[in-house]
Amino acid sequence: METVKITINGQELTAPKGELLIEACEMNGIYLPRFCHFRGLTPQASCRMCVVRVDNPKIPKLQTACTMPVSDGMVVTTDSQEIEEVRSAMIEFLLSNHPVDCPVCDRAGECELQDQTYGFGEDRTRSQYGDKENFLERQISPFIYNDPQRCVVCKRCTRVCEEWMDEFAITTINRGSATLISSFTGWVECSDCGNCVDVCPTGTLLHVPYKYVARPWDLKQTPTVCNFCSDGCSMLAGSRSENLIRTVARDGRGRTAGGINHDFLCALGRYTIDSVHSKERVERPMIRRGEQLIPATWDEALSYVAKRLAEIKAQSGANSIGVISSGRLFNEDQHTLKRFAAEALETKNADFHHDHDEIDLDSFFKYGVPTIATQEHIQNADTILLIGSDPNEENPLTAFSIRWAVRQKAARFFIVNSMPSRLERQASLSLRVREGSESAVIHALLDESKIGDAAEATGTSAEDLRAIRSALVESAKVVVVFGDELQGAALESLSLFESSIATPSSEVAAAARTAHIDALQRQVKSSNSTQKPSINENPYTYIVEHPTLEVATEPVKSETKFSFVPLVRYSNSIGAWQMGMSSAISGGMTAQAMLNASGGGIKALFVAGEDLIAKAEGDVTIVKSQLDKLELLVVQDMFMNDTAKVADVVLPVTSFAESQGTQVNNGSQVQFVRRSIPPVGQARPDWMVVNSIAKMMGVDFGYQGQLKNVFKDISDHVAGYAGLSHNMLANEEPPGSILQGRRPTGSTGPN
Amino acid sequence: MYTESNEKKLDEIISHYPVKRSAILPALYIAQDEHGHVTDDDIRYLAKRLDMRVNEVEEVVTFYSMYSRKPIGKYKLQVCRTLSCMLQGAEQITEHISHKLGCEIGGTTPDGKFTLQEVECLGYCDLAPCLQVNFDYHEKISTESVDQLIDSLK
Ligand code: SF4
Ligand code: SF4
Ligand code: SF4
Ligand code: FES
Numbered sequence: 001m002e003t004v005k006i007t008i009n010g011q012e013l014t015a016p017k018g019e020l021l022i023e024a025c026e027m028n029g030i031y032l033p034r035f036c037h038f039r040g041l042t043p044q045a046s047c048r049m050c051v052v053r054v055d056n057p058k059i060p061k062l063q064t065a066c067t068m069p070v071s072d073g074m075v076v077t078t079d080s081q082e083i084e085e086v087r088s089a090m091i092e093f094l095l096s097n098h099p100v101d102c103p104v105c106d107r108a109g110e111c112e113l114q115d116q117t118y119g120f121g122e123d124r125t126r127s128q129y130g131d132k133e134n135f136l137e138r139q140i141s142p143f144i145y146n147d148p149q150r151c152v153v154c155k156r157c158t159r160v161c162e163e164w165m166d167e168f169a170i171t172t173i174n175r176g177s178a179t180l181i182s183s184f185t186g187w188v189e190c191s192d193c194g195n196c197v198d199v200c201p202t203g204t205l206l207h208v209p210y211k212y213v214a215r216p217w218d219l220k221q222t223p224t225v226c227n228f229c230s231d232g233c234s235m236l237a238g239s240r241s242e243n244l245i246r247t248v249a250r251d252g253r254g255r256t257a258g259g260i261n262h263d264f265l266c267a268l269g270r271y272t273i274d275s276v277h278s279k280e281r282v283e284r285p286m287i288r289r290g291e292q293l294i295p296a297t298w299d300e301a302l303s304y305v306a307k308r309l310a311e312i313k314a315q316s317g318a319n320s321i322g323v324i325s326s327g328r329l330f331n332e333d334q335h336t337l338k339r340f341a342a343e344a345l346e347t348k349n350a351d352f353h354h355d356h357d358e359i360d361l362d363s364f365f366k367y368g369v370p371t372i373a374t375q376e377h378i379q380n381a382d383t384i385l386l387i388g389s390d391p392n393e394e395n396p397l398t399a400f401s402i403r404w405a406v407r408q409k410a411a412r413f414f415i416v417n418s419m420p421s422r423l424e425r426q427a428s429l430s431l432r433v434r435e436g437s438e439s440a441v442i443h444a445l446l447d448e449s450k451i452g453d454a455a456e457a458t459g460t461s462a463e464d465l466r467a468i469r470s471a472l473v474e475s476a477k478v479v480v481v482f483g484d485e486l487q488g489a490a491l492e493s494l495s496l497f498e499s500s501i502a503t504p505s506s507e508v509a510a511a512a513r514t515a516h517i518d519a520l521q522r523q524v525k526s527s528n529s530t531q532k533p534s535i536n537e538n539p540y541t542y543i544v545e546h547p548t549l550e551v552a553t554e555p556v557k558s559e560t561k562f563s564f565v566p567l568v569r570y571s572n573s574i575g576a577w578q579m580g581m582s583s584a585i586s587g588g589m590t591a592q593a594m595l596n597a598s599g600g601g602i603k604a605l606f607v608a609g610e611d612l613i614a615k616a617e618g619d620v621t622i623v624k625s626q627l628d629k630l631e632l633l634v635v636q637d638m639f640m641n642d643t644a645k646v647a648d649v650v651l652p653v654t655s656f657a658e659s660q661g662t663q664v665n666n667g668s669q670v671q672f673v674r675r676s677i678p679p680v681g682q683a684r685p686d687w688m689v690v691n692s693i694a695k696m697m698g699v700d701f702g703y704q705g706q707l708k709n710v711f712k713d714i715s716d717h718v719a720g721y722a723g724l725s726h727n728m729l730a731n732e733e734p735p736g737s738i739l740q741g742r743r744p745t746g747s748t749g750p751n
Numbered sequence: 752m753y754t755e756s757n758e759k760k761l762d763e764i765i766s767h768y769p770v771k772r773s774a775i776l777p778a779l780y781i782a783q784d785e786h787g788h789v790t791d792d793d794i795r796y797l798a799k800r801l802d803m804r805v806n807e808v809e810e811v812v813t814f815y816s817m818y819s820r821k822p823i824g825k826y827k828l829q830v831c832r833t834l835s836c837m838l839q840g841a842e843q844i845t846e847h848i849s850h851k852l853g854c855e856i857g858g859t860t861p862d863g864k865f866t867l868q869e870v871e872c873l874g875y876c877d878l879a880p881c882l883q884v885n886f887d888y889h890e891k892i893s894t895e896s897v898d899q900l901i902d903s904l905k
Binding site for chain 1: 791794804805806807808809810813814871
């Protein structure tokens with residue numbers, strides 16, 4: 001990085017060339033007050049709080065540091081009487097309409113307006129209450145509350161909505177002191193991301209579910225990781241006594257959890273946390289007696305499960321038992337479940353539930369492992385190809401990163417999808433293809449001669465496909481973001497992109513390409529005709545081949561041209577796969593196959609965290625009747641869902657907020673999730689429950705009841721995890737420890 | 752949506768600019784001409800015509816005092832309230848008009864003839880105080896001259 005020398009308040013400092021003065025000061029520990037400036041948003045320069053005097057080059061008037069890039073030899077004064085007077089006058093203006101009702105304001109205690117008035121303003125006002133514009137507070141969306149009189153019109157909220165979310169759902173209405181944040185109809189219909197509320201430096205925009213619920217100084221803030229999609233955003237979980245109250249990407253004091261998402265969160269991460277305290281939570285273990293599930297003690301329930309499983313194993317054989325986990329469970333849970341299946345039950349049938357709407361990772365990694373792209377890769381890509389998925393709905397952070405790349409880095413962005421997506425507004429070219437025909441496009445990209453076929457199969461023009469192909473050939477850094485629409489051979493061929501498309505188009509390369517494609521076709525044929533190619537018996541060596549596993553602290557600087565984002569369905573689908581909780585690795589049945597074989601080859605199912613009935617693809621009654629045929633159905637889950645209702649034993653487990661563990665996001669980053677509240681009811685962590693049952697069946701995993709030993713076991717046995725520990729992951733920054741201090745350097749906005 | 756001639760005018764205006772949305776200000780005048788004020792439907796329609804979002808159009812309409820989102824009188828009286836005019840007694844004149852018409856600042860007379868507004872600088876500081884009636888400027892006004900003016904408009 002090129003740096004320049006600048007002098008601030010007589011001190012000689014260095015700063016990255018071209019950096020904004022306000023940021024350069026902050027990097028050097030000098031905090032300049034601001035309202036409108038927000039890292040990651042286009043400059044606005046309306047609040048004039050950041051004014052400084054620039055002495056070299058000499059500029060006659062005070063300048064806004066939030067719009068001034070640093071240059072070599074720049075001499076700046078950030079603090080003087082003249083500047084103090086301007087700031088204090090600005091504060092007086094900003095407060096001239098303010099109701100000064102901090103005692104009843106949710107933001108008080110973490111309000112930038114409060115802090116800056118305290119730091120830079122006067123303790124009295126000349127404006128009379130009667131002079132103030134009077135606006136009534138009101139709710140403007142299902143999640144946003146608006147008290148317009150507290151607004152300083154910094155427009156952070158409207159810029160976030162436009163630039164991060166591409167919604168433009170809120171805007172400024174009127175002007176001058178009558179300006180307020182509203183919309184055409186007055187009611188806001190949007191993605192409900194709540195980012196506008198988080199970035200608001202005042203108490204104008206407030207979260208409806210958090211309204212009058214707690215004071216920020218009463219909250220314990222735990223940096224944790226969201227588990228509602230596979231992006232893996234870090235967030236601060238605010239709890240009071242035993243309750244999870246809110247989650248924010250950034251609190252009003254500018255503290256963030258320092259994750260890959262910087263200041264971004266989406267509706268799921270922010271507003272679905274009430275599920276943690278839902279009435280549907282299972283509070284106690286339950287055993288079926290006839291028609292009813294009767295509460296039992298943990299001891300009763302666990303020993304009952306252990307006994308029944310042992311009986312069924314003895315009677316019908318180990319492989320008559322199946323274990324199914326959810327892709328949401330942590331690595332520690334998956335690993336323990338896998339060991340439980342292999343060592344205690346001795347069954348081959350262990351699978352995380354991924355039959356439909358999930359990317360088949362076994363196919364994706366079949367012929368080698370391409371570089372997995374992190375959010376940082378996406379944000380810095382030259383060209384992005386989105387195929388077979390809509391991250392705007394499923395993976396909002398990925399959608400944010402794509403918008404970022406297009407807006408900030410002028411990335412070229414192509415979409416190949418059968419469904420409409422709001423991201424089309426950002427695309428240089430968007431192809432709406434026939435449902436299920438996305439795969440044809442992959443083949444055409446790999447092999448130019450297939451373009452004609454693909455155009456026909458997809459119902460698009462060969463010209464468009466050729467345009468995408470040549471963009472991929474020309475670009476230096478390409479990120480391919482794909483979803484579950486890619487299947488089979490197309491999914492398997494992604495790992496050939498690097499060798500087939502990235503090599504320069506000399507004759508040699510062309511020959512190499514043909515050879516690859518031939519090989520691919522042979523492999524595809526063989527994989528179609530026979531079963532899966534034999535996979536090494538030992539799952540751990542299978543995983544050794546995946547060098548892309550990395551810790552989030554060190555963003556991969558990939559040398560490859562292509563990198564990929566598999567938009568897997570669950571927060572830890574990749575982790576489940578890495579832990580070997582997959583039928584392809586154990587050589588047993590898939591979750592769906594187990595369900596189909598219920599009552600036949602399968603006599604008992606142990607289901608952890610997955611509602612099989614709700615996930616049923618076709619007829620629900622078929623799934624129900626399949627489950628009915630089982631001799632034993634054990635469900636461990638947070639909720640009394642439909643599957644739990646028909647189970648023989650229900651075991652209550654903790655939510656992500658009540659347990660710790662690691663999960664792997666779609667960028668292949670291992671993240672540590674911290675516990676923010678104690679367990680609800682009698683819930684126990686998944687791994688602990690399974691560990692106890694195994695023990696009762698006479699198998700000891702040697703964990704000594706400690707989670708860190710589970711992870712030790714993982715790092716000893718799962719290659720790629722070698723050398724990692726909870727301590728290490730938890731103390732890394734980012735993601736992890738809460739950044740202390742007023743405005744942590746670089747904590748706001750991706751850059 | 753508009754009369755044929757207004758639609759033509761709109762097409763013509765749009766053709767003047769490299770980007771459609773740049774035509775928003777003159778386009779809003781057409782809307783206001785046609786309906787007396789800018790209606791919700793106008794906003795939706797113009798957003799579509801100019802490739803804008805409804806919120807962007809709303810933002811522009813409410814920012815400028817020359818557009819109105821609600822029905823207004825036939826004559827819009829806008830008295831400048833910025834420094835020079837204020838020093839020259841604009842405030843008293845506004846109050847005078849308000850009494851004369853029996854109409855609050857920001858309001859419209861019951862017969863729908865006059866709307867009275869205070870506005871920021873009209874750019875006539877050297878000829879303060881200044882009053883704008885629809886698109887006409889009246890400078891160096893006094894209570895007497897506005898009386899005359901209003902009577903002549905009746
Ligand atoms: S919640 Fe998100 S999408 Fe909705 S108005 Fe706020 S920033 Fe925009
Ligand atoms: S609502 Fe908040 S973020 Fe939006 S302009 Fe007002 S003070 Fe700024
Ligand atoms: S983008 Fe995904 S990980 Fe991030 S807050 Fe939303 S659901 Fe959670
Ligand atoms: S922060 Fe620079 S003008 Fe607002």
